[in-house]
Amino acid sequence: MNRLAGRLGVPLSLFALVAVVATIVYAVSPNSLQQAVIVILINIVLVVGLYVFTGNSGVYSFGQLAFAMLGAYVGGLLVMPTALKQVQVPNAPEFLRSVTFVPAAAVLIAGLVAVLVAIPIAVPLSRIGGLSAGLATVAMLISMNVVASEWxxxxxxxxxxxxxxxxxTLTWALVWVLVALVVAGVHQTSSSGRQLRASRDDEVAAAASGVWISLRRGQAFILSAFLNGVGGALFGMFLGSVSPSVFYLDYTFIVIAMLVVGGARSLSGAVFGAVVVGVLQEFLRRVEDGSLLGLDVPSRPGLANVALGVLLVAMLLRRPHGLTGGRELCWWRQRAA
Incomplete structure (x- = not known):
């Protein structure tokens, strides 16, 4: 019982908090804020997906949203009615044009397709770290964006x-938030996750202790790709459209900022960062377009990006480990490993 609580306590505590707050805010908000709540929940899935690899390994990836883009296209194509696919993608493979899946199956398949693409990428990527790994993931993001733009x-x-x-919907977004949190929580408390976190803290000591670092990084990278593929599919089915520009550099840096602001060394930090930055973005968006509290005030284009940049710099200077400081929220006293 204690072992089960140790593995699921953190993700279930976080989910309970997120679910209660999201449900209350959604129930009392106008339509525009209801949409913002769903976007924040999708962002939680994406940030948790990034955390699974970056937070546990200490290797920053700037290309995880390439899998979100892949998931958005796969999910969108799978749920689209066959008649509409005959018009939009008449040259697509016949099996793709002739089938339509229910949304839940489409989201799951989107995550699995992201896994299949991530496996060959993980082999060389898991053997490098630091700046080299960061540049490699940027190259991956750019390459996938070019493929999506030209195919x-x-x-x-x-x-x-x-x-x-x-x-x-709100319900489906919450379901996948629960899945993402449980998957991330179980992984970080597993033997594989603990070994990966040990390599994050001291790579030389971990290798000397027999940790197969490249294998552990590869496993986390593939699991991260699955969650990002799921998040991308959810976002595509929320927007009703998807293009290569949606999951590119702007969104990438926002997701990374969410992880950094909340704290990259804990699952709680990933969730808190997604919520805090998401709320700040929605507030600043209303300031930008002059619609704050229904008042007619001059718009301030670009304010959200400037404020987010200032917040990120301030967090790096004052709290380099984010809002949570690497600690986990739970219903019993426990600190992050």
Missing amino acids: SDLTRGRRGLSSIPTTT
Whole structure:
């Protein structure tokens, strides 16, 4: 019982807090804020996905949203009605044009496709670290963006897919947040996760103790790809469209900022960072377009990006380990490993 509580206590505590707050805010908010709540929940899935690799390994990846883009395209194509696919992607493979999946299956398949793509990438990437790994992940993001932009038979190029059924509701977003938190929580408390976190703290000592670092990094990278593929599919089914520009550099840096602000060394930090930055973005978006509290005030274009940059610098200077300081929120006293 204690072992089960140790593995699931943190993710279930975080989910309970997120679910209660999200449900209350959603129930009392106008439509625009309801949409913002769902976006924040999707961001939690994406940030937790990034945390699984970056938070546990200490190797920053700038390319995980490439798997979110892949998941968005796969999920969008799978849930799109066959008649619409005949119009939008008439040159796609026949088996893809002739089938339609329910949203839950499409999201799961999107995550699994991301895993299949991540496996060959993980082999060389897991053997490098530091700046080299960061540059390699940037190259991965750029490469996948180019493929999505030019593969017009399947992705419609830069025009992207449209008329995707919008099936991501509050309930489905919460379900996948729970899945992401449980997967991340179980991984970080498993033998594989503990070995990876040991290599993060002292790579030389971990290797000397017999930790197969490249294998552990590769496993975390593949698991991270799955969660990002799921998050991308949810986002595509929320927007109703997807294009290569959605999951590119701007969104990448926002997701990384969420992880850094919350604290990259804990699962709680990933969740808190996604919520705090998401709320700040929504507030600043309203300031930008002059619609704050329904008042007619001059718009301030670019304010959200400037404020986010200032917040990130301030956090790096004052609290380099983020809001949580590497600690976990739980219903019993426990600190992060």
